[in-house]
Amino acid sequence: MKIESIGNEALKTAKQVYVSLGPSGREAVTENQFGDTALRADVEAEEAVLAVLKAHHLPITILSEEHGIVHLSKNPKYFGMLDGLDGSGEYLEGAGGRYGTMLGIYQGIDPHYMDYIYGGIMIHSQGGLYYARKGCGCFLLEDGEEQSIKCSATKSLDKGTVLCADLNYDRVYGTNILTTRIQRLSGYNVQVTRSFAAHFADLVSGKADCVIGFIRKEDLEIASAFPLITEAGGVIFDIDGNSFGKQKYHELRTKKYRIFIASCGAELAEAVRQILVEENS
Structure with missing residues (x-):
């Protein structure tokens, strides 16, 4: 089989x-x-x-x-x-x-x-x-x-772009790993839930354009979703713009709290990344 x-x-x-x-x-x-x-x-x-x-x-x-x-x-x-x-x-x-x-x-x-x-x-x-x-x-x-199914064809970041963010960890544990950075996207269509499974399913079926989160719990969710995102035409980068594809799982899973951007394409991922890394936005 x-x-x-x-x-x-x-x-x-x-x-x-x-x-x-x-x-x-x-x-x-x-x-x-x-x-x-x-x-x-x-x-x-x-x-x-x-x-x-x-x-x-x-x-x-x-x-x-x-x-x-x-x-x-x-x-x-x-x-x-x-x-x-x-x-x-x-x-x-x-x-x-x-x-x-x-x-x-x-x-x-x-x-x-x-x-x-x-x-x-x-x-x-x-x-x-x-x-x-x-x-x-x-x-x-x-x-x-x-x-x-496949990811959307969205390339530009505008108010119609569907962004998904998982802020549950920050809320439950009182941290601020992602929340402040997501606030820089105020004015955009950011949807917040507590399920990577739902976020990634929406991304690979074209219902969402981008998913923002960070590595935790041994990176089980991202590694499970990576095959779907890749086969659906999407990409995943870390906050420094490095693609996940060439990296080793056992090395990356130890980089706890490393922010990632999963997107329907590299152009949109980079547009989102630029806003997330701006210090004075």
């Missing part, structure tokens, strides 16, 4: 777990490696994904939010990133929020970002499996129908 089929099966199984748990998924069950409270849905969605990968004997090592490093093979050929439930804050508030399970699979155990094989985002609350396979494009599988 192809890796993309295994990945999609794993994310569909996570969706089944989410549905079966119902309200009990919001129960706090443990504290994860980052000191955050893990919900039952977080933990069991990851367990469901890991079980599928194991059942297919995929030779992979997974870095996950709730279970840490999981070795599914003595001789792994692949490295994966897993976030069982991205957007927990949205999930806890109940109906209307958008959140999901994110999975990335890369070639080798010390991959560059461009060594991706597969990336997938299952948006649980509103349905839809967004996934990408290297060299084949990005797709949305919804209600049994599959369609090819």
Whole structure:
């Protein structure tokens, strides 16, 4: 079975777990490696994904939010990133929020970002499996129908440009890593939610033009979304204008709080970056 089929099966199984748990998924069950409270849905969605990968004997090592490093093979050929439930804050508030399970699979155990094989985002609350396979494009599988999707063609930054920012970390932990910089974009259409899964799904389907955030929690979300963004025609740069593609995952994931800009194209990413780095704006 192809890796993309295994990945999609794993994310569909996570969706089944989410549905079966119902309200009990919001129960706090443990504290994860980052000191955050893990919900039952977080933990069991990851367990469901890991079980599928194991059942297919995929030779992979997974870095996950709730279970840490999981070795599914003595001789792994692949490295994966897993976030069982991205957007927990949205999930806890109940109906209307958008959140999901994110999975990335890369070639080798010390991959560059461009060594991706597969990336997938299952948006649980509103349905839809967004996934990408290297060299084949990005797709949305919804209600049994599959369609090819891609980033928007937006090049310029104006008041119609849809920008997404995740300021939840600053709000929860009382930090100011991104908030002040985002204030420099006042006057533009900046949408703020608490789910990278939703932000990245909107970016690769052309509903959003740019996503702004920063590296945290081992960069699980960005690495999972990188295959989709790339296959949908988008780009990701850090605050200094360096492309993620040529960098190694294990090196970049240690650069905690490093700001990134994911965009439908390099021209727009640079326009946003210039505003974010201006000291007197």
